[in-house]
Amino acid sequence: MPYFVINGEPHCPNYAHALVVAQYLSEKLPNFIYKKVEMNGVQWAEYVHDLNKQNRWYIARGPIVWKEINMWGGKKYLIGGLSEFWEYVYCYYGLESIIPRADLQKLASDNLKFYEEHHQHSAQRQKEKDVRNITIYGPGSFENNFLLSELVDVPNLSKSRGVHFKLFNQHCAQSEKHRELLEDNAEYINELRKFGAHDIATIAKDERDAVEDCDVFIYLENCTKQSDEDEDTWLDRCYKKMLQLADTINRVAKRTLLIILANPGPTCFMATCLVDTCTKIKLSNIVAVSAHKGLPYVRLVSEKTGVPACKMSAPPVWGFVGLHCFVDSRNIVFKADMLRPYERALRAPPGSTLALGTIKSELRKISYMLTTEEDELAREVENRKTTIEMRLERPTMIGNIRALVSLIRLWFAPKRSDEIICLGVCSDHSFQIPAGVVFSQPVMLDEKGKWTPYSKFPLMSDDTRKHIEESIEVSNRVLDKFNIFKAKEEDTLQYKLYDYSVEQGG
Template structure:
């Protein structure tokens, strides 16, 4: 079987002539197959340069023709341009092709019209697909857990579905593809067959950011045992600088960035807010509510109530460096008996209802006597899990990320308040312009601080005690230069 690939520009006469002959041979020879690649003018040169680099060729014009041995995608054997293709066709098949200039010109016009229709159809199809990018280390088991739930979020898909592109900053593409194949096997029991083709591995950051609507950053950026704090922060800052450089060049204005990493997540988000000038800063968020999920279990145990009756407590701080989990402000769903007036007059024996049972939301402060003990127990438990697994616990982070995605992409606006690392606007006494974990709410599909969140004097004191260390770090590392007066007008 002879497999030929003919690549070129759709307005190139030599390319169109070669395609015409290849199609003729396909129809008349049972063992001749041709694959056609058309690249418009702006894409042709970069594509040709990449092919030359990949196969160590030195081709410089349209068309480029090669033969693949045994099967489509087999070992490529370089032929050259149209003249070399003619020579091959004459030697093997005794075929000569002569077309008048007028006929060839008409063929080029027809091909251009066909190419434009194909481009239009691809653009429409591409427009209706949600483009999602995930960067990080794929050996991290959090990826499988996230994908299992992400592909089942119906609101995350557009009418044409969704496409998830994966990029491993430090990995080899072939190794990454093998890992992704294993991940696909893992998620098969949880996903419909149609969802298994949503994953692709890309080789460059540009490939993941072009047309990307949602970017999720994973990975372990936590401090190493032998690492000084300054060196640790510089390492994290350098990684965010590299990411922001790519975002500023290739990303769309409305790109949403979610940092779901371990380590100084608010510091990293602050760095992106400082350096990403091409996207909205309210679209840069850091997962922080997972910090409150661990203590919640111990608080429920201490208060002798079911865990599902408690909502996650507010999480404040520069997560990864310092934080305060306000367990006393966790919300509990309580069943409250509300009697009618007839209870006062009832002398017994009445068959009429005497009241109703209603659900009421209350702060859990009156049930949690020792929040510090619950926080200490949760912290020590997390350290034990990390030591046993040789990695950070992941389930709380997965749960928080999926909850965020469901809120952010819900078809109906939500008034839910969640803890999230977002750009501060000065609320609660937090310095403006840095990413700080605090209660957040959606405003016109952008995350902003929920300044009306009720807090106690004790909470205000705890927040104020976090600020000096945060200010010292941001000043030392020259991060978060914004002030309330210098924030962009679209943010205020």
């Protein structure tokens, strides 16, 4: 079966005439298949020159028609220009086509208009592909400015034409104040003109616009418990928010969308709701920021032990963050400077100027220096947090944003890092955590860019295991109440996490 290729300039009447005839034949004859190749100006001249050189043809003007036997991309059998194409069509199909000159000019004009619109649309789509689209959902004024100024400086986050932020707050439709705040945020960051003339930040019209064409979706909406709510009412409100968001994601989101929940509230519960209801995206792309829970402990432990905070690692954060979590402050690792003495140190006279040894650095656990009970540390951290929030009259967000930016730096780094961080991810039954539940635990980034639980992380004590079990019990109780997949039915959850991901191409 022959495949026909019709080449020409979009403004050429003869080319437009050949396309009309080819379209008519393809509609009437199932075995007549064609495609068109159209170029303008210098591109067309260079294209014709290359065709003549490759095939030893001698064609000066279009249209140019050839056929390929059995498959596209095969050997070209030249038919010729428009006259030769008419002769071929008449001999094989008995078709004659006579179109007045005025109609031909109109056909050529319409074809040129379609070509220009298609070319413009293709160019626009290419520009969009060269820009990283990031949506920030539900930001406040101060947090937004701080986060945007941090993100624009993250290496490798932007593509060749930079990065574009969409700001969205669902209260904008009802509140002019929220709308003005977002406009101020966008104006602030656009003044930087970080990536050239185009705006860095715009305001999304609605939730669909916020999700569509998005590469990274950052959820910052305040979902803390209100004073007049009980736990069931609070969680039901959060659950409904996630159902609505999941519906939008399933309809318009990219398959590769990354979702990061860094909001105040039951983040692991909300992320688990998305894992249960999002069918379009990879489940491993849904994570909940949790490392910020350990940051206040670093400062407090530094005050109590005298070890500078800059020499300490963040403590492991375990649990169903937002409802029950445990910060393992005794498992903080710090860099200690140790004196390794020479033998002469035992017999050197007082005032000797000779070196008595060398100083070596090694990593140690802070537990042997920390005398304060963990419950007392947790109370002090909570009291400080409460005092700060009373003065600010809002939840503290600096820690969330710091942890969020650090996560994005690692995720988009050119080389995979072997750094271990704490993050809420879909569990794979490591540490006896039910598979499929989004649970804060030590994780590493694998070769495919997926955050996976680091099962070799040492659990320091039975007390740590007890706290992890308490968090598991809380997650089981809450998920069962909302009829989200049963955390105790391991086989079902293993299917949910693995088989379902394989079916979806994950």
